[in-house]
Amino acid sequence: MGKQQIYHALKVDTDICYGCTHCMNVCPTDAIRINDGNALILKKRCIDCGECLKVCPVDAIYVEQDDLEKIFDYECRVALVPAVFTGQFPTQITEEEIFSEMKELGFTHVFQAEYMVDVINNLMNEQIDQSEEKPLISTFCPAVVRLIQVKFPSLIDNIASVKPPVDASAAFYKKMLSNQGIPTDQIGIFYITPCAAKIAAIKGFGQNTNDMINGVINMSYISNKLYHKIKNRKDSLKDLPVLPHLSSKAMKWSLSHGEAEHMQGRTLSVDEIHNVIEFLEMLENDDIPEVDFLELRACDQGCAGGALLQGNRFLTVERIKIRASQLENEIEGDELKDHKDILQDKDLFITKIDPLPAMSLDQDFSEALKKMERIRNLMCYLPGIDCGACGSPSCQSLAEDIVQRKANLSNCVFMQRMMEKNRKLSSEHATRIIEKTWGKQRLDKDCRKKGAKNEGM
Incomplete structure (x- = not known):
């Protein structure tokens, strides 16, 4: 059987998106990450429910439709x-x-x-x-x-x-x-x-x-x-x-x-x-x-x-x-x-619907069990605050991303502080990690951003 081609209607306008995390926090399948200051929709997890579209404060998420x-x-x-x-x-x-x-x-x-x-x-x-x-x-x-x-x-x-x-x-x-x-x-x-x-x-x-x-x-x-x-x-x-x-x-x-x-x-x-x-x-x-x-x-x-x-x-x-x-x-x-x-x-009548288990850790059952054990071990170190500062919606999601080699433990800002304290991570390297997730100018002073004194100016 050939690989199923799944179309997704929801798109992100990276020129408008500023990585506010509203969409990431409401996504029911944890299909959104923040990368380089923008929302990133993981196609394998997205179900096009539109929850992200409803909460985006700047209309950066839109639907691709016919003219x-x-x-x-x-x-x-x-x-x-x-x-x-x-x-x-x-x-x-x-x-x-x-x-x-x-x-x-x-x-x-x-x-x-x-x-x-x-x-x-x-x-x-x-x-x-x-x-x-x-x-x-x-x-x-x-x-x-x-x-x-x-x-x-x-x-x-x-x-x-x-x-x-x-x-x-x-x-x-x-x-x-x-x-x-x-x-x-x-x-x-x-x-x-x-x-x-x-x-x-x-x-x-x-x-x-x-x-x-x-x-x-x-x-x-x-x-x-x-x-x-x-x-x-x-x-x-x-x-x-x-x-x-x-x-x-x-x-x-x-x-x-x-x-x-x-x-x-x-x-x-x-x-x-x-x-x-x-x-x-x-x-x-x-x-x-x-x-x-x-x-x-x-x-x-x-x-x-x-x-x-x-x-x-x-x-x-x-x-x-x-x-x-x-x-x-x-x-x-x-x-x-x-x-x-x-x-x-x-x-x-529709033809048989095939499963597309995007939440599975590995197609090999024994490997999936090993990855699950590693996730449980990682959760011993992650703070469990689910703040989203790492660019993933929760500590559990970050642990899964680490196991799937899509993130590192140092993405967690709390772990960064511990690594800096133990001299396993330089402050310059920690800053680069934050900039990779949130964008290089994200931590700069900006009085025009939402809620600031010069908002919209």
């Missing part, structure tokens, strides 16, 4: 829109108004990412009945799938094989347009994403890369642009082709509890990445009573808390629920039999 101009590479330009997108707008603004303005941006078609929810729901319930591995874990959140690959590989077999609705909806709509006579190479489907993890999933998440979606566009950028157009519009609406109404279930699917309440057996819903990690640790240790299905979301409130959303997540949830309540009497969505002439198994 809106890319849509004009295609004659048929489809915006694949999740329900949380409409939740960015006040409820007095109708979906028809929102989608009409999208046509003004250059899209020729708009389609809902949750259109296939009912089909996915039925397939998931069938899999819950048949699965020997319980609980079955939803594939909806790509950050959670990647988290399991990286940090909890023993739970890989618990991940469902049913694709999330966005993948199935994209496949359905592209094939439907193709059946109408539109050349496939002229159909461009662009997902309006609420998070970085979905960008990573679509652009190159292992062997399950989505080849039905041609690009990904930041939801914050699009929603802000549309809101101003709608607010300042003076002329009449430009009509788009009529879209099928989503069911109330589909409208709320991406929110916390949106999936779980429609699955069979005992189900649980857990959101926010640190809560998910705590829960998966309990599951791995068999501390969770029998559960049939787990809905796990990296963001608080589900996709309403995505890092690329412009609006407040709680207002987004309220707006979506109001819109969903208006659809409660609508007929439920389509079943698979309605689309069996269009969709194939590959459109609905």
Whole structure:
């Protein structure tokens, strides 16, 4: 098997970053180090959850996304829109108004990412009945799938094989347009994403890369642009082709509890990445009573808390629920039999997900045990303060980096003082070590830095 190519959407602008450690301190997989005064994202550990993006005080962390101009590479330009997108707008603004303005941006078609929810729901319930591995874990959140690959590989077999609705909806709509006579190479489907993890999933998440979606566009950028157009519009609406109404279930699917309440057996819903990690640790240790299905979301409130959303997540949830309540009497969505002439198994099911255990110390078990013992020995000397002054998020992380030959014991400022005291390290050498981590000018007087008397001048 060839090596999996994993794409990461989160990047660091080293011209802006000043190594404040905010990102390093919140990263749930210890994927960030400080080097030469900048944040450094370790690709093997990163799950694109976006926690670093949310806390960066200077917007030095950003997402690499497609430019809106890319849509004009295609004659048929489809915006694949999740329900949380409409939740960015006040409820007095109708979906028809929102989608009409999208046509003004250059899209020729708009389609809902949750259109296939009912089909996915039925397939998931069938899999819950048949699965020997319980609980079955939803594939909806790509950050959670990647988290399991990286940090909890023993739970890989618990991940469902049913694709999330966005993948199935994209496949359905592209094939439907193709059946109408539109050349496939002229159909461009662009997902309006609420998070970085979905960008990573679509652009190159292992062997399950989505080849039905041609690009990904930041939801914050699009929603802000549309809101101003709608607010300042003076002329009449430009009509788009009529879209099928989503069911109330589909409208709320991406929110916390949106999936779980429609699955069979005992189900649980857990959101926010640190809560998910705590829960998966309990599951791995068999501390969770029998559960049939787990809905796990990296963001608080589900996709309403995505890092690329412009609006407040709680207002987004309220707006979506109001819109969903208006659809409660609508007929439920389509079943698979309605689309069996269009969709194939590959459109609905993922291939086997392989573990990518970035947390393992060595592929050789005996070597891993030796390294673990060395880490425990190093922890006898490290202070256990977890100050981050070494450029690693914790003393444990520094010990792991030392064992993996990516750092030295002298990176710890406390150990530096002890080495200087015992004349095993010169003060000049200690200064060079600090400068290598934090940059040469970091310790110079600067009254313009954040919090200083001349901040921003």
